[in-house]
Amino acid sequence: MMHIIDRRLNPKGKSLSNRQRFIDRAKTQIKKAVNEAITNRKISNTDGGERIKIPSDGLYEPRFAGDSEKGIHDRVMPGNKDFMPGDKIKRPPSGGPGQRGRDAGEDGEGEDGFQFTLTRDEFLDIFFENMALPDFIKKSIKEEVTHEYTRAGYKRQGSPSNLDLKLTMRNSLARRLCLRRPRNEEITELEDKITALRRQKKHTIKEQNKIIALLEELEVKKRRRKMVPYIDPLDVRYTSFTEIEKPNTHAVMFCLMDVSGSMGETHKELAKRFFMLLHLFLIRQYTKVDVIFIRHTHLASEVDEETFFHSRETGGTIVSTALEEMQKIIKDRYPPEDWNIYAAQASDGDNLNSDNAHCQHLLTQNILPMCQYFAYVEVWDSHEAEMFPGDGNATRLWQAYEELKQSHQNFALKKVTRPEDIFPVLHDLFAKNKKSEVA
Amino acid sequence: MTTSKTRKKPASSHKKISPPIFEGAEWDYEKVDHCFQAIQKIAMEEMGLNVYPTQIEIITSEQMLDAYSSVGMPLMYNHWSFGKSFLRDESNYRKGFSGLAYEIVINSNPCICYIMEENSMTMQTLVMAHAAFGHNHFFKNNHLFKQWTDANAILDYLQFAKNYIAKCEERYGQKEVEKILDSAHALRDQGVDKFTRRQTLDVAALRKRELERNEYEQSQYSELWRTLPETASKDDEEIDLIEKALVQKLGLPESNLLYFLEKHSPVLENWQREILRIVRSMAQYFYPQRQTKMMNEGCACFVHYHIMNRLFDTGQITEGAMLEFIDFHSRVIAQPDFDNQYYAGINPYALGFAMMKDIERICENPTEEDREWFPDFAGNNQAIETLKEAWENFRDESFILQYLSPHLMREFRLFNLNDDKSRPFYLVNAIHNKQGYTAIRSALAAQYSVASLDLDIQVTNVDLHGNRAMTLTHNVTNGVTLDEKQVSLVIPHIQRLWGYDVSVKSVGPDIGETNFA
Incomplete structure (x- = not known):
């Protein structure tokens, strides 16, 4: 008597709930591993999961076990070649072949590193825990609203x-x-x-x-x-179905970076990481995120990601050129009525002195009213930071921007000196309790 | 691969060559069904196996991984540790470190066999013979399984356990349930009954027995016999009695720690006790499998080998399929030598299969030596019957003690290596020669014994008059003491379940007493 049952179409992921429990449990370790993993990524390469490795403390399942290094172990083994009864064999220094039977590997210290793959969502969930977009009131921006039908109980009339x-x-x-x-x-x-x-x-x-x-x-x-x-x-x-309004979920993110000679590799690396995290974060909030890279020296131009991060330029530094370029692109391709606009600017703070006022003006008059959020990150390398500690030594650009911060809620600025700072900075910018802080 | 005697004899006796049931690697339901019928015919009519009805379930590799992580069961309650093993298995599988099993078989009625969709038709045939008849027969007939597991109830019980724990999580929170499960899992190995539990006599029966005994004593009483004066003072005696009654009531010493905690822990709520019971029941369910692993696999391998050969003899499978089978079979039952880099202990498939084939040989074609060693069945020409009896009444340890032949010891070139960690060398105690056979046989059997598989840890004392501290005693065998790190990690779990101090001591002839806080 036999039945054949095809189980192949049964719902997959029977162990999904166990997986989530495991990830919950290992949260702290995973979070650390995720933070490390993120530094090795490309900005737009956010598809697919991430392989991470975590230490197994807290995930260890202890059991009573015999100490394999003590006592008498009488074993029978196959494949005798030339042993005779009474032969004495010198013990190899530490666990040679034959000595390590089942007793050893099974559950000893073999498990110190535990490697597995997180799905993209799990990865980002953990990474952006406790972060949310600032909830600013949009004044002049008309939101594009799409409509969607959802179930809403029953009614007595209908088609x-x-x-x-x-x-x-x-x-x-x-x-x-x-x-x-x-x-x-x-x-x-x-x-x-x-x-x-x-x-x-x-x-x-x-x-x-x-x-x-x-x-x-x-x-x-x-x-x-x-x-x-x-x-x-x-x-x-x-x-019964009711119509609900779905807010527009497109966003464009402008990455503005100073690539003049004063920006060394370390500066750029720091900037890159910041941009990358911001991009990842926005992708979580919006169904579609465009990324625009604008680099500038004393001239600004829109470039692709590769050029943005890797090619070198020489020249002076005029920040306003980038802002102008951004403004132009917004006008051409991203009407603020339809797009949520985010901008992140990274610079070492060098700017032509006479330009700072112009920047201020551009931002207040044109850019900030159009943007959801504008973040300025000043990257210093660690030597500079050591040489000029404290806030007193702010650059001119910083000073100019600082004034803006007083009057604009959707403007933020932060200083970054080491890679470890980046995540906290981003976290500060988008922390969930931000609202109460501002209010 | 040698052709066996059994396979040739019936083949020549009734030469019925039928067309092959299938050709090529692709399988479909019709072929599987036909094959099953053919296998069943051989298994039931020729071998006379006694099996549960079979339910074959086709699953994908992903579902196989799911099944892995829930210890091979079709249903399991939720716990992070299963997620952990899933992630580990998945990772190993994706990287190609380990393949997946071709089947999983569950000791249930009906007997559920999972087979993977990517198996070829030959593999499906083999798997059905192996699991649906080999393992199935073993599950249904072996005395350990009969005694300790209930194939009819296991699936319902799993469903109950899963629902119960889910309900507890709803009511008391996932964290609380997880804590109890963590602690219970840590004691899983100490959560099995190794002996039938003593039946508690009811009070009436106890009183009756006491009366009868008194009467008897009175009738036999003679003043002359009272030669010694009473020495012990009354008070001591009374306290002793109370202590004894308590110990009796708690059933100490108790080797099933989970049982003890479930019944007597002063701090657990009822739902927590029920969870302990669930973990304990699962551990108990798997207990016979651990003790019969080698025999069970040996039985299944013997059955599949016999059936595949018979199918081939009767022309029901093609030469190609037979070659594919033999290739696979010889890989499964390979036994690397001790100095081989792939050596990982004795392969239960290899030893099991070899012993079954060896018994068959002794039954049908014994040498003088065999007649001397196995007078009971050597040359009785009833190989299948002899094997069935062995499958029914033995476990790995006793099976080896009873059936391991000198011939097989020579074939495996077995030797006994004594590894006393206090000496700088290993000692070869015995090899496969006349003086060594019995020594090797008992040493190998001991390797499969309960004492070497499980630590002997018992609850020996509970200070009920004082601070309620519990004492666990580990009886040391062969000087193997407890791993201190593990002990320090497990004790907090016991404390959580007991609610009061717990201490562990190791007791043994050579080491005296070691205490762990």
Whole structure:
């Protein structure tokens, strides 16, 4: 006796819930590993999961075990070549072949590193825990709204295509039971009885009376059936849908970077990481994120990612050129009515002195009103930071921007000196309790 | 690969060559069904196996990984450790470090066999013979399984366990349930009954027995016999009695720690006790498997080998399929030598299969030596019957003690290596020669014994008059003491379940007493 059952179409991921429990449990270790992993990524390469390795403390499952380094272990092994009884074999220094049986590897210290792959969502969930987009009131920006239908209970009127058969029939059944609508079988039974009686040639009076009684009963039942319909308009239910508004979920992110000679590799590396994290973060919030790279010296131009990070340029430094370029691109391709605009600027703070006022002006007048958020990150390498500690030594550009911060909520600036600072900085910029801080 | 005697004899006796059931590697339901019928015919009619009805379930590799992580069971309660093993298995599989099993078979009624969709038709045939008949017969007939597991109830029980734990999580929170499960898992190995639990006599029966004994004593009493004066003072005696009664009541010493905690822990809530019970029941369910691994695999390998050969003899499978089978089979039952880099202990498939084939040989074609060693069945020409009896009544340890032949010891070139960690050398105790056979046989059997598989740890004392501290005693065998690091990690778990101090001591002839806090 046998059954074959095809289980291949059963829902997958039976162990998904266990997986989540495991990740919950290992959260701190995973978080650390994720932070390390992120530094080795390309900005737009955010598809696919990430292989991470975590130490297994807290994930260890202890059990009573014998100490394999003590006592007498009497073993039988196969494949004797030339041993004779009484032979003494020198013990190899530490666990040579043959000595390590099952006792060792199974659950000893072999598990110190535990490697597995997180899915992209798990990865980002962990990474951006406790972060959210700032909730600024959009003044002049008209949001593009799309509409979507969702289920919203049942209603009594509707189009036939939305008829909910199950509920309708349930109501109908309940009503029929309550009002005692005669069933088909009852009627046929009565009719059968009548025909059976009628078929007899002779009827006694008693039988005749019975026929009359039955006929009456049948009449009543039939009337009752007419009065109590099978389906009454009262029973009918339609599934109801309501329209809900879905906010626009496109975003464009501008990466602005100073690539003049004063920006060394370390500066750029820091900037790159910042941009990358910001990009990852935005991708979580919006269905579609465009990334625009603008680099500038004393001239600004839009470039691709590769050139943005890796090619060298020489020249002076005029920050406003980049802002102008950004403004132009917004005007051409990203009307603020339709797009959520984010900008991140990285610079070492060098700027042509006369340009700072111009930057300030550009930002207040044109750019900031159009942007959801503008973050300025000043990258210093660690030597510089050591040489000029404290906030007193701010660059001119910083000073200029600092003034903006007072008057604009959607503007933020931070200083970054080491790679480890980047994540906290980003975290500060987008921390969930940010709102209360500002208010 | 030698052709076996059994396979040739029936083949020549009734030469019925039928067309092959399948050709090529592709499988479909019809072929699987036909094959199953053919296998069943051989297994039931020729071998007379006694099996549960079979339910074959086709699964994908991903589902196989799922099954792995829930210890091979079709249903399992949720716990992070299963997620951990899933991730590890998945990672190993994706990287190609380890392949997946071709089948998983569950000791249930009906017997569920998972087979993978990517297996070739030959593999499906082999897997059905191996699992649906080999393992299935073993599960249904071996005395350990009969005694300790209930194949009819296991699936329902798993469903119950899963629901119960989910409900507890809803009511008491996932974290609380997880804590209890963590602690219970740490004691899983100490959560099995190794002996049938003593039945508690009911009070009426106890009283009756006492009365009878008193009467008897009175009838036999003679003043003359009272020669010694009573020395012990009454008070001591009373305290002793109370202590004894308590110990009796708690059933100490108790080797099933989870049972003890479930029944007597002063701090656990009822739902927590039930969780301990679930973990304990699962451990108990797997206990016979650990003790019969080698025999179980040997039985399954013997059955599949026999069936595949018979299918080939009767022309029901092609030469190609037979070659594919032999290639696979010889890889499964390969036994690397001790100095081989792939050596990882004795391969249970290899030893199991070899012993079964060896018994068959002794039954049908014994040498003088065999007749001397196995007078009971040498030359009885009833190989299958003899094997079935062995499968029914033995476990790995006793099976080796009873059936390991000198012939096989020579074939495996077994030797006994004594590894006393206090000496700078290994000592070769015995080899496969006349003086060594019995020594090797008992040493190998000991390797499969409960004492060497499981540590002997018991609850020996609970200070009920004082601070309620619990004492666990580990009886040291062969001087193997407890791994201190593990002990320090496990103790907090026991404390959580017991609620009061717990200490562990190792007791042994050579080491005296070691205490772990």
